[in-house]
Amino acid sequence: MTNPGGPLAGLKVMEFAGIGPGPHVAMLLADLGAEVVRIDRPGAAASNPVVERARHRIGVDLKSAEGKAAMRAAAAHADVLIEGFRPGVMERLGLGPDELLALNPRLVYARMTGWGQDGPLAQAAGHDINYIAITGALAAVGRAGETATPPQNLVGDFGGGSMYCAFGIMAALYERERSGKGQVVDAAIVDGTTSLMSFFFGVRQVPHLSTARGQGMLSGGAHFYRCFRCADGKEIALGAIEPQFYAELLAKTGAPEELASGQMNPANWEAYAEKLAAMFLTRTQAEWCALLEGSDACFAPVLALDEAREHPHMKARGAYVEHDGAWHPAPAPRFSRTPGAVRSSHDDGADVLARWGAQN
Numbered sequence: 437m438t439n440p441g442g443p444l445a446g447l448k449v450m451e452f453a454g455i456g457p458g459p460h461v462a463m464l465l466a467d468l469g470a471e472v473v474r475i476d477r478p479g480a481a482a483s484n485p486v487v488e489r490a491r492h493r494i495g496v497d498l499k500s501a502e503g504k505a506a507m508r509a510a511a512a513h514a515d516v517l518i519e520g521f522r523p524g525v526m527e528r529l530g531l532g533p534d535e536l537l538a539l540n541p542r543l544v545y546a547r548m549t550g551w552g553q554d555g556p557l558a559q560a561a562g563h564d565i566n567y568i569a570i571t572g573a574l575a576a577v578g579r580a581g582e583t584a585t586p587p588q589n590l591v592g593d594f595g596g597g598s599m600y601c602a603f604g605i606m607a608a609l610y611e612r613e614r615s616g617k618g619q620v621v622d623a624a625i626v627d628g629t630t631s632l633m634s635f636f637f638g639v640r641q642v643p644h645l646s647t648a649r650g651q652g653m654l655s656g657g658a659h660f661y662r663c664f665r666c667a668d669g670k671e672i673a674l675g676a677i678e679p680q681f682y683a684e685l686l687a688k689t690g691a692p693e694e695l696a697s698g699q700m701n702p703a704n705w706e707a708y709a710e711k712l713a714a715m716f717l718t719r720t721q722a723e724w725c726a727l728l729e730g731s732d733a734c735f736a737p738v739l740a741l742d743e744a745r746e747h748p749h750m751k752a753r754g755a756y757v758e759h760d761g762a763w764h765p766a767p768a769p770r771f772s773r774t775p776g777a778v779r780s781s782h783d784d785g786a787d788v789l790a791r792w793g794a795q796n
Contacts, residue, residue, distance in 0.1 A: 442469015443774040447609075448792055449516040450475060450507075451491070456564070456589065457597030457625070458520035458548045459487045464602045465516070466490035467767035467776040473785045475507065482781065486764050489778060494785025504530050506794070511536040511543060513792040516605055520548040523558050533620045543618040544608040548601045550592075552624030564592035567625040571596075572633055572647065580650030580657070596628030644700065651702075653677070659709035660685070660699065663738055670721035671738035672728075674712075685733040691715055 447470040451462040466472040467490060474488065478495035482488045497503040508531065511517060517536065519526055526532045533545040550567045551557040565586045568574045573592075578585035601623035608619055639645040646652040656662045660676045676685040682699055685691070692711050698704045716724065721737050728735040739747060745756045745763060757766045759778045767776030 442467070442776050443771055445469035445774070447471065447516065448514045449473070449518065450510055450514045452517070452519040452521070452526075453477070453480065454520035454548070455483075456520070456593045457601065458518055459484065460594055460598035461518055461546070461548060461601045461605070462491070463487050463489060464598070465605070467778065468771075469774070469776065470516075471788065473510070473788050474781075475785070485760075485762060485781075489759075489764065489781055491781040492785040492788040493781060493783045494789065498529050498531070506789070507531055508536065508539060510789045510792065510794040512539045513789075513794050514540065514543060515609070516544045516546060518546045518548060518601070518605075523547075523549065523553045537618060537620075541617055542612060544605055544612065544621060545618065546601055546605050546608075546621040546623060548597060548623050550597075550625045552626060553622045564589035564597075564625070568592040568596070568629050571626055571629040572636075573629050576636075576647040576649060576652070576655055578649050580648070582650075584649065591632070592625045592629055596630075596632055597623065597625040600628035600631065643702065657702065657705055659695075659705050659712055662709065664713050664716040666716055666721040666724060667718060668720040668722075672716060672721055672724050673736050673738050675734040675736075677734070681732050681734045684731060685728075685735070688728060688731060688733055689715060 444465055447465065449462065449465055449470050449472040451458065451472050451474045453459070453474055453476040462472050462474065472491050474491040474493050475496050475498075476493060478497055480495060482493075496506060498507065511531070527534075533547075536545060537543055547553060549558075550562045550564075551560065565574065568587075568591050569584075573596075574584045574586065576584075577587050577591075601621065604621035604623050608621055612618055636645065636647050644653040644658075646657075647655065649655065651657040653661055660674055660682055663671045663673050665671050674685065676682040679699065683696070686695055692715075695708050695711060698708075719727075724735070725737050729737075737743075737747075744750055750756065755766055757764050757778045760780055764778045767778065770776075
């Protein structure tokens with residue numbers, strides 16, 4: 437099952453089962469060839485076969501002396517450990533970073549939480565919507581005058597969470613090549629999401645880039661950077677920011693002439709948006725695609741998941757892979773010599789740990 441061509445082939449990873457960003461981190465590593473053993477509750481079944489792909493599963497009672505001993509033995513041979521419990525849980529189990537790094541000084545111990553390992557909220561329950569709320573990210577999403585709109589759980593769990601955790605793991609592994617020592621990676625969604633907001637901290641004095649809900653250029657306030665409904669009820673998305681791209685959009689669509697001036701004046705945006713809205717209602721999404729896709733008008737159709745899989749560009753890129761009777765997003769990013777691969781999961785975690793040399 438190990439992918440010999442993946443760039444992370446040979447990396448030994450322990451994943452303590454959880455939900456949300458933790459499994460996604462493990463998927464990213466497994467897709468690129470890492471050997472990931474997922475430690476679950478005895479008898480537990482996969483809840484998400486896509487995100488939980490490419491795993492070696494094992495059921496372990498972490499409250500039993502035997503289970504704890506088995507996990508300590510495994511950690512002594514692992515390169516990376518991923519856990520997403522509340523702060524203090526792993527310590528109470530005798531599996532905290534102090535204990536395991538003493539057994540294996542090269543271990544990279546990644547802790548994936550919402551609030552982080554310390555701070556007044558560290559022990560509070562929460563979800564993506566809460567974490568992005570206190571970072572300023574959620575306040576910027578939605579229509580002006582309406583309550584904020586949760587962007588699924590993409591911004592917190594996966595953008596500020598799993599991606600930063602995976603980046604932290606790789607950074608710690610890189611540093612280990614020089615020092616020979618592992619360390620703890622404290623990956624908090626609030627920290628990662630705050631980092632995602634860096635661009636907006638740097639342009640706070642630029643009115644066009646305001647994070648005021650629905651008013652900034654990138655938050656749907658501008659007529660040239662928003663979505664519009666078509667004659668068939670489907671939607672299209674525009675992103676024609678630069679003058680030359682905006683000019684191409686107007687020329688190809690035959691938009692009203694008055695839209696050619698004052699593009700960047702926010703005072704014009706709503707009135708211009710009404711004119712574009714009326715124009716886009718005159719044709720179907722497919723008709724607008726035939727006219728605008730592939731041009732410099734910065735145009736794309738707004739597609740549902742199943743529609744995205746069938747889009748010619750996504751198909752040409754091989755962005756989705758059919759595996760075990762289901763469709764999976766392909767591993768990302770791509771590598772010229774050592775590509776990743778979508779692989780099946782198996783209940784052979786005990787065998788893998790024994791192969792690592794984990795005997796207790």
